Amino acid sequence: MALTPSPLAYVPFVSVENMMKLVHRVGVETFLKELADRIEDDFRRWPLFDKTPRVAAHSADGVIELMPTSDGETYGFKYVNGHPKNMKDGLQTVTAFGLLASVETGYPVLLSEMTVLTALRTAAMSAMAARHLAHENARVMAMIGNGAQAEFQALGMKAVCGIDTVRLWDIDRRATDKVVRNLEGSGLKVVACDSAEEAMEGAQIVTTCTADKQFATILTDNMVGAGVHLNAVGGDCPGKTELHRDILARSTIFVEYPEQTRIEGEIQQMDPDHPVTELWQVITGDAPGRTGPDQLTLFDSVGFAVEDFSALTYVRDKLEGTDLFDKLDLLADPDDPRDLFGMLQRAAP
Amino acid sequence: MALTPSPLAYVPFVSVENMMKLVHRVGVETFLKELADRIEDDFRRWPLFDKTPRVAAHSADGVIELMPTSDGETYGFKYVNGHPKNMKDGLQTVTAFGLLASVETGYPVLLSEMTVLTALRTAAMSAMAARHLAHENARVMAMIGNGAQAEFQALGMKAVCGIDTVRLWDIDRRATDKVVRNLEGSGLKVVACDSAEEAMEGAQIVTTCTADKQFATILTDNMVGAGVHLNAVGGDCPGKTELHRDILARSTIFVEYPEQTRIEGEIQQMDPDHPVTELWQVITGDAPGRTGPDQLTLFDSVGFAVEDFSALTYVRDKLEGTDLFDKLDLLADPDDPRDLFGMLQRAAP
Known part of the structure; x- marks a missing residue:
């Protein structure tokens, strides 16, 4: 009792x-x-x-x-x-x-x-941001970094933004093979690529999700074409970034919570007052999202409570x-x- | 599988x-x-x-x-x-x-x-502090406030400091009756009292553990005799205190973590630079504990991580x-x- x-x-x-x-x-x-x-x-x-x-x-x-x-x-x-x-x-x-x-x-x-659940919410968050920031007719995503998050990102972008193709690249081919295997039967066209450049061919959405590197430069400026939506997932703590700062300089940058992103995100490479747009304001209509077909948009994702x-x-x-x-x-x-x-x-x- | x-x-x-x-x-x-x-x-x-x-x-x-x-x-x-x-x-x-x-x-x-477990650790903490700060031959504790913490405090002081008597008082007699009932067979002499003053008669340790009051004054200065060790457990958040500031003024005050106690403890009533001793320094021998038989010692307990x-x-x-x-x-x-x-x-x- x-x-x-x-x-x-x-x-x-x-x-x-x-x-x-x-x-x-x-x-x-x-x-x-x-x-x-x-x-x-x-x-x-x-x-x-x-x-x-x-x-x-x-x-x-x-x-x-x-x-x-x-x-x-x-x-x-x-x-x-x-x-x-x-x-x-x-x-x-x-x-x-x-x-x-x-x-x-x-x-x-x-x-x-x-x-x-965090793997799912991170992919859902990326897809929700892309719904507001990527080209409406985006159908191809490049997935740079094929670790634990990759399949979730691909399926989230399919479910929320309607992509039909994902182009994969990782420094470790076994990681890419794993994603190819896991996405069999998903309805996505899956293309394993031999370089980041190749993976980005024709992609309107580019997701970077690599790990463990100190100030890595996964993407350099010449690799990123006009009109692309960059979804930078991997840079999420002090000293961990993925994009060259030249890319940041020509992107319109969207963040979750500036106070946190300036410490943890890609923009830790920029001045502390580098202009950013808070994503919630795009959603409420208080700030513009994508304003033109050639604009380079960047969601500098770090994950927020x-x-x-x-x-x-x-x-x-x-x-x-x-x-x-x-x-x-x-x-x-x-x-x-x-x-x-x-x-x-x-x-x- | x-x-x-x-x-x-x-x-x-x-x-x-x-x-x-x-x-x-x-x-x-x-x-x-x-x-x-x-x-x-x-x-x-x-x-x-x-x-x-x-x-x-x-x-x-x-x-x-x-x-x-x-x-x-x-x-x-x-x-x-x-x-x-x-x-x-x-x-x-x-x-x-x-x-x-x-x-x-x-x-x-x-x-x-x-x-x-928190009820046990709070009582163990109080008893550990009293072992260093109360009279070595303390045998009687007054327990002011007979809520959920009271029995744990009494048994902790018995196990660690060797008290043999606990004198109880609470504004709600049913709370006191509960403690009397629960401590039957504990080996402690348990005395239900009709006032805080009566409970404190002959007590070398006085534990206050009342709740829910904004800047209450459970004990006033004239009630506390020389040589007593005060164990103030109930005052533990901004706006919640139990002791009149005159008691604090003539006590040697010991705390867990000054940064936290100055916000949450009894000493929130005092100047921000009112002198306190960190209890850990008494334990390591880096600061004096009780220095004489007539000294009024106060452990201003708030609970720390x-x-x-x-x-x-x-x-x-x-x-x-x-x-x-x-x-x-x-x-x-x-x-x-x-x-x-x-x-x-x-x-x-």
Whole structure:
């Protein structure tokens, strides 16, 4: 009796297994599309969110971050690490989990794996930005860097922007082969290329998602043609960039949260007052997006807490009526809130 | 097959039920004593810890906080809320959970309930401070405020400092009656009193742990005799204090982390440069503790991340060889770290 917690004390928990089941039940592309819409909805009410820079604990091997935000009703945070050297030990570079809580009571209402979910939200975010910034008739994407994020990016751009072709390049051919294999039967035309230049031929959207390099220059200025939309995903922490600064100088740059992007994004290479447009203002119509066919647009993506919030609330809503969660006995819930000790005593064997 | 996560992906999880079992297996007093020793060990290496002020999300109804720290090997954080109005809805004012992770890989290694554990660590912290600051022969404690923390404080002071008597007072007699009932058979002489003054008669340690009051004055200057050790637990956020400032003016004040205590503790009533001693320096011998029998010592306790870290690592060590945890499928762990999408695909029904 004393050992049976009340329903109040239970927190729904989405394991990796249940997250994958949920994604398949919804369908990967539908999931990406609906999540892109959810993120867009939240970006539309951007000023309402409590925006805190992430809280980072740096070490020689990597970083552990807490990313909290709140819309006044629901509080959310993500735990995420970044340890580039993990990969050679057979571990994930990035693992993550997240939590939602009621602002009114402070009680957690959802705990979820977020390694799979972050991959989905990052692709949904890229696709949502491209929907506003790329050519409307963009059908070909170059995917530079064919790691863990590549397939998600390709399917997100297909579901949200209607691309039909993805052209792949990676310094490691095995990574490219993996993507080719995984995208078989996806409906996308998939082309493995021998260089970044080749991959970019005819592409209206160019996504860069490489990792582990200090101030790498994956793309140089002469490689990027007029009218392209650049989706720079890989540069996301101090010292980690992918694009030559000449590209930045001639791009119209869109960001999530300037305070964070100036530290972590491609624009860390530029002056601290280099002009950028906040993407949420494009969505609300307060700032222009693409203004002409030859304009080079750049989404300097670093990932922001609001996107994780959107992903967690989306999952919370999708869970309703399913059994795709466990009930976690995470919260003590004594009959009399002042009698925590009595609860402990009654649990004595 | 694809749905069976590897051992790497599992995070040990301590539920409320298992935490209570662990406490009973160890014994409440032994748990408090060993935890006090663990906190003392960590305070002895205080400069080594990464100390960040807690990250708070305030709302009209309460606050949700993240409290991270790290000793360079292990990273820990606690999620904790404070919602005073919860109690009238039958909810806990404070709920909490915590996590430990490896600094080297960023992988979580323990997730634990911390509502019960925080009650224990707060009492262990108070007792550890009193061991250094109270009269060596202190045997009587006054307990002002008989809420959820009261029994833990009494047993902690018994286990660590050897008190044999606790004198209780609360504005709500039912709270006092609850503590009397819960401490039956504890070996402590328990005296229910009709006023704070009466409770303090003959007490060498005075613990205040009241809640929910804006700048309350639970104790006034004339009530506190020479030589007493004051353990002020209840004042722990901006606008929440328990002691009259005249008491503070004649006390030698000890704190956990001055940057935080000046905002949240009793000393928020004093000048920002009012002299305080950091408790860790008393433990290392770098600062004096009690210097005479008539000195009024005050531990202005607010709770700091390092104490939660100590509590979580203590629990982690105690779990070894037990079955008092569940294995949580919190982390995605694809065979090939770059092939997260392949893992998702193979999980398709």
